[in-house]
């Protein structure tokens with residue numbers, strides 16, 4: 085690494101330290117409210133993140149390589165001309181041109197200037213997903229770490245469902261990216277044929293559809309905003325949001341939860357898997373550097389840190405809300421939609437569970 089590069093990193097880290105401390109420690113109502121309720125990304129975030137994001141991105145790739153993830157090989161597969169042509173074909177078939185993108189989705193994200201709205205982010209999705217959990221357990225390789233995290237999700241869902249596991253018909257994976265989480269759901273519930281992945285990035289769902297065809301999984305992918313989906317009400321028995329909510333502002337979270345309630349059948353189950361804010365608040369788990377490198381590529385993370393998912397689910401009318409530890413960093417929240425009867429005027433009558 086040359087001296088210029090080192091100076092740049094040190095300067096950027098200096099900016100980030102000032103920024104992060106200012107943001108995290110300042111508890112004035114204005115800042116907290118802005119982070120919690122505003123769709124806009126704070127301007128300070130943009131100023132600091134732009135010079136830093138490239139370094140953060142390089143650091144993520146470097147960390148993946150150290151963990152034995154062959155970043156280039158995994159990514160290049162989606163760049164092979166025949167595969168890339170197929171991806172583009174999927175995009176032109178599946179992209180819903182009438183989708184209106186919320187401003188928060190068009191921010192720089194994860195070190196990509198166009199956030200999730202570009203091919204490189206989609207092509208790197210598999211490698212990035214593998215590297216996400218790579219350091220969760222000491223001495224465990226990245227592939228096993230990912231399997232453990234995903235296996236824990238499935239097994240936590242199954243233990244919540246109990247015997248009803250067999251009654252599940254439709255499953256929706258919301259914020260599915262390139263379909264890795266959806267494929268794990270398919271493996272966990274092999275009997276269910278009706279499995280959908282939904283994402284707001286047409287690039288990501290094209291990767292999902294491409295992989296579905298390659299692996300013959302028969303998963304259906306849909307390009308839509310989770311705040312307002314094209315599905316009719318009561319379409320699913322199980323809806324899972326894997327690592328979605330730390331990536332959206334808090335008012336979008338509320339709208340997505342409303343929509344999930346609409347899409348679930350009576351007695352259906354909503355599952356949220358994401359970083360446990362309690363883990364990060366009391367943090368002994370992440371090095372300061374790793375934390376900053378993560379935060380600088382996540383424009384909505386501070387609002388998420390202040391959120392209380394258990395309360396959100398209860399406020400949205402979910403019952404039997406349970407929060408469990410899924411792995412060293414993430415929690416899983418599960419809640420059930422009440423038994424309901426639909427009346428003629430399309431409003432609901434709720435029956436208390438006996």
Ligand SMILES: C[S@@+](CC[C@H](N)C(=O)[O-])C[C@H]1O[C@@H](n2cnc3c(N)ncnc32)[C@H](O)[C@@H]1O
Nearest residue numbers: 200259260261265283284285309310326327328
């Ligand atoms: C961290 S990724 C999810 C990863 C994936 N579920 C997994 O477990 O590997 C979050 C995803 O949510 C998507 N997303 C963000 N806002 C969304 C919205 N309003 N509607 C639908 N998808 C959204 C992003 O495009 C991104 O693919």
